[in-house]
Every structure is written in C-alpha cells, then in structure tokens.
Amino acid sequence: MLQRPVENEYPEYYVPYVNLVADGDLVSILKENLDETIALFKEVTEEEGHFRYAHGKWSIKEVLGHMTDTERIMSYRLLRVGRGDQTPLAGFNENDYINGSQFDQLSNKAILEDFTAVRNATITLMQNMADETWARIGFANGTEVTTRAIGYIIAGHAIHHGKIIKERYLTGLK
Numbered sequence: 001m002l003q004r005p006v007e008n009e010y011p012e013y014y015v016p017y018v019n020l021v022a023d024g025d026l027v028s029i030l031k032e033n034l035d036e037t038i039a040l041f042k043e044v045t046e047e048e049g050h051f052r053y054a055h056g057k058w059s060i061k062e063v064l065g066h067m068t069d070t071e072r073i074m075s076y077r078l079l080r081v082g083r084g085d086q087t088p089l090a091g092f093n094e095n096d097y098i099n100g101s102q103f104d105q106l107s108n109k110a111i112l113e114d115f116t117a118v119r120n121a122t123i124t125l126m127q128n129m130a131d132e133t134w135a136r137i138g139f140a141n142g143t144e145v146t147t148r149a150i151g152y153i154i155a156g157h158a159i160h161h162g163k164i165i166k167e168r169y170l171t172g173l174k
Contacts, residue, residue, distance in 0.1 A: 002026050002134055002148060010149035011141070017156025018149070020163075026151050027126050033158050034119045037067075040162060041112045044170075049108045053172040058098060060169050061111055065103035066094055067161050068115040074154045075122045081138030082129050082147040091141030119158075126151060 004023065007015060021029060041064055049061040058066065077089055103111060134148040145153075 002151065005146055005149035005152055009137075009144075009146040010153065011143045011145070014149070014153050014156070017160055018152045020156040020159040021152050026155060027123055029155050030119065030123050030126070033155060033162070034116065034123075037115065037119075037158065037162060038112065040165060041108060041115075044108055046108060048173055050104060051169060051173055053168045059104055060165060061103045061106065061108060062098050062101070063161055063165060063169070064108075064111045064115055065101055065106075066098060067158055068111065068118050069097045069101075070094065070157055071115070071118050071122060071154055074150055074157070075118070075125060077138070077140050077145070078122075078147060078150045078154070079125060081136055081140075081145065081150060082133040084133075084136055086138065088142075089138065089140040122154060 002025070004021075005018060010018065044060055050059050052059050073092055080087070080089060129147070134146070134151070136147045137144050138147070139145070
C-alpha cells in the first residue's frame, strides 16, 4: 500500500486536499470517488448545470470541467515525476482554463464522460507504476513535489470539489 506523503513532499497550499484523503489504498479511493462523482453529477439536470451559487462563481458544469482539467494536468505531472523527469513543470491558472473552455455549452453527460475517461487513465497510470517511483521528487510550479504527493493531491482535489458541489451548489438549488 502506498504510504501517505508527509508535508515536506508538497507545497503547503495542497495540505487541505491531502488531508481529505482517507487512509487506505489510493487506487481504491480514486475508484470509489469516481463512482461517487458519477452518481453526484448524474443527478444534475442540464438546467441545474448552469447554476452558480454566487455572482462570479463557476457553474456546476465549469466545476466538473475544472476537476477534469486539473486531474489531466496533475496526472501528467505524476507521469513526468514518476518517470524521473527533472524538467521543471509550469504552473497553471485555473481561471484561464475555465475562460478558455466551453463547458457551459457542453452537456453534463459529455463533461462527465471526459472526467470518467481522465480518471480511468489516472487509475491505470497509478496501477502500473513501480513501487520505487512514488518517492521520486520533481519540480512543478516552482516547488518540489513527490510522485506520491501528486497522487494524493489528485484524489483530494476531486473530493474537495465534490464537497463544494454538495454544500454550496446543490443546497442552493433546493
């Protein structure tokens, strides 16, 4: 079983995400989170997908699109660091990605299918990594990070946004 990363393995701003990940097998946690995410978003109608809980906030569709974009980027980091690539990786501005997207024009189903495909790719990537790769250190967004930490960040990020959807969006629709 993959050991939980310690706080010096990743930037401080990821602590809340890593802390959301329960103890246990990370791949199993990702699979369970995928099932939960699918169930959560299947309950959202097309009209509700455009809901924003406050002015200037992303729509539900944009949140799911953000989850997908972020996992895609973080999985790429996982691959690069896990394979021993020491090339520094750039950061990204999530608002630029939302502004450059068309999530509000896509169906909920299309966005959820994309998230599912990305998550399944993340899972197979993690399943096929050798044990020694998880402690490798790389550089992303100007900071050091281990492969293990990236895996936990991926899981925690999705858990975080699932909670926000439930607590801020779906309660606002009632």
